Amino acid sequence: MTIRFPTLSFAAVRAELLARREIALLDVREEDPFAQAHPLWAANLPLSKLELEAWRRIPRRDTLIVLYGDHAGSDLAPIAAQRLAELGYTRVHVLEGGLDGWREAGGELFRDVNVPSKAFGELVEHERHTPSLSAQEVKALIDAKADVVVLDARRFDEYQTMSIPTATSVPGAELVLRVRALAPDPATQVIVNCAGRTRSIIGTQSLVNAGIPNPVAALRNGTIGWKLAGQALDHEASRRAPEAGEANRAVARASAQEVAQRAGVKCIALDAIESLEAPDRTVYRFDVRTPEEYEAGHLPHFASAPGGQLVQETDHQAPVCGARIVLADDDGVRAPMTASWLAQMGWEVYVVEDHPTSARQVRGAAAPVHPDAPVVDEVSVTELARHLRESPGTTAVIDVTAGVNHARRHIPGAWFAIRAQLAQAIEAIQPARRYVLTCGSSLLARFAAKDLRSLLKARGSEAEVSVLAGGNAAWFAAGEPEESGWKNVATPATDRYRRPYEGTDAPAEAMQAYLDWEFGLVAQLAADGTHHFHVI
CATH class of the missing domain: 3.40.250.10 (Rhodanese-like domain)
Structure with missing residues (x-):
């Protein structure tokens, strides 16, 4: 039996966002069409993987959910709504008029993925004038063997794919914790890079906010800017940051906690977290350390979300707008610094207070959260x-x-x-x-x-x-034969959007277009008018 689900208009969704009430606006298309056009606060939850991801990403079953998903002349939203209802969700709606209705009502549409985080990064640079150096300037420093260290703020696997010569992998949340071990001399120039702009800006501004004594600058436009300048990148590099050391850790802890306090981050005792889980409130719990540290031992009910990536991919990790977020680490640096950015992005965010090592009793990766798979032959x-x-x-x-x-x-x-x-x-x-x-x-x-x-x-x-x-x-x-490539394609491979900043073969035109798009995000934010960003 087909169930008709209630609709919610553009104006009603906008009102929920402005009031900071909890809402999950979900685009159930595949990632590539999602990346071509979507509202600022839409999260991509493809119909193809809905059963595997819904319970983890939208933990409260009575969350207000609004769906859209026009694809090739058919509407996927009613199918997704039915499946969500079967999974126990009780407040499922369909967006009135779908994406076209949003556009026709005057709603702003955005391209690409992780747009809230990228738009926020552009706003940070716009308001704080985050220092940066061009690819040519950084290369000149490296070639002259100047007193400079280059810190790559991306995931380690991204860094290994392509990196700036001499760069060391220091994923975003690790920067404040480990920078002093890599640049103990206050005169050393620190350069932070990513593939494009966001993680470079946030990483650099993290170091500025934390008050490190070194001169620090972002590599303007990241590896994209480096390639567009015609400069060679390294591949398969493996340099990682050393341990911080107790003295450096203490200094980093004090500065990180001061930054978090300025941003409005709250602290919470481990045994008080359940008090946040009111009947109408979603609480996300994230461990912001490295995946290796997480698997060696983590707090019960906490998911692994390394801090730099959490700030970069907040829409994926926490698709319920208006939810509460609780962060944990074991050093008092990474969680406060990550929390400081989430708070500036408008989230109600808490950091778990000091707790004994014995509390991190859960080992291994987080268990999957999904319904039992159908019984099939x-x-x-x-x-x-x-x-x-x-x-x-x-x-x-x-x-x-x-x-x-x-x-x-x-x-x-x-x-x-x-x-x-x-x-x-x-x-x-x-x-x-x-x-x-x-x-x-x-x-x-x-x-x-x-x-x-x-x-x-x-x-x-x-x-x-x-x-x-x-x-x-x-x-x-079993050692059976295998083949590669795209010989038999029954549907277009739209399940993943090809980022212009990933890999080593993106056309220069696509990379430049991506940078031009990022430069325009501050104006788009103003036109949309639904964000609650505040930059300290």
Whole structure:
């Protein structure tokens, strides 16, 4: 039975945002169309992965949720609303008129991903005049062997892909903690870089706010600016920051806590966190240390979110606008510095007070939070290999893994398809006697298999539908043949937006266009008028 869900207008959503009441505005399209145009506070939660992500990202079941998702002439929002209702959410709405309705009502639309954080970074530079140096100026310092250290504020894997020569990996939240160990001489020039602008600006301003004695500047426009200047980047670098040392840690702690206090961050005892979880309030709990430290031991119910990335990707980590955020570390530096930025972005944020090491009793990665996967028929690697070998053309393998993973390697002859577009996919795939769904682990494939069974039944097909036990991982582990590339594509690979600042082969025109877009974000913020940013 189809349920009609209530709608909420642009004006009503805007009123909730301005009043700072909790609301989750969700775009259920894939990431690429989301990145082409969306409201400032929309979070991307693709219909394809909804069951796997909803409970973790929207923990309170009575959160006010508003959905939109026009795709290729069809509206995904009603399907997403139904699935969210089945997951226990009780206040699910559809955006009146969808994205077109938002636009026609005068709502501002933004491009790219992680836009709230990027727009905030531009506002910080605009208001604080964050110091920066051009790629040519930084290269001249390095070439002259000047007293300079370059600190890369991105994730370590991004740093390894491409980095500024001589740079050391110091992800954003680690900067204030570790900079004194890397630049003990106050005369040393400190340069902070990222791929584009945001993490360079926030990282540099973090050091300025924390009062380090060194001259500090952002690498203007990051690795994009470096490439546009025609300068060579390093690849596969592996330099990491050393331990801070007790003396440096003490100084960093005092300055970080002073910055947090100025930003309006509150402290909370570990045993008092539950008091924040009022019936109508969402509370996100994040451990802002490195993933390795998190897995070695963390507080119960805290998720891993390294501080620099949390500030960069707040819309992904905390899609419920108006929620409360609680941060934890073990040094009194990283959580206060991260919290200082979240508070300036308008979040109600708390830092866990000092607590014993024994409280961090949970080991390993956080357990996944999602409903049980549907019960479906399975086929083993051996059985699938035999079908493909002995009766070619009768079995269609449909791979619903991430597009980048499929392109890297997949089962020979497998079709790439996005789960939410299976109806489109089976039009492109030759009709088969049996369909075998797979993905990295087989988890998403189980949900896709249920969808495909319903689609085929509605079309009168009696084809078998099963899932590869263990997914692609099991196939590769068994040493079966594999191939790469984009041979069989049943739906366009729109599940990931190609960032103009990632990888090493982005066209110069795309990189420059990205920078031009970032430069315009302050004006777009003013036109939108729904943010609560305040820069200290």
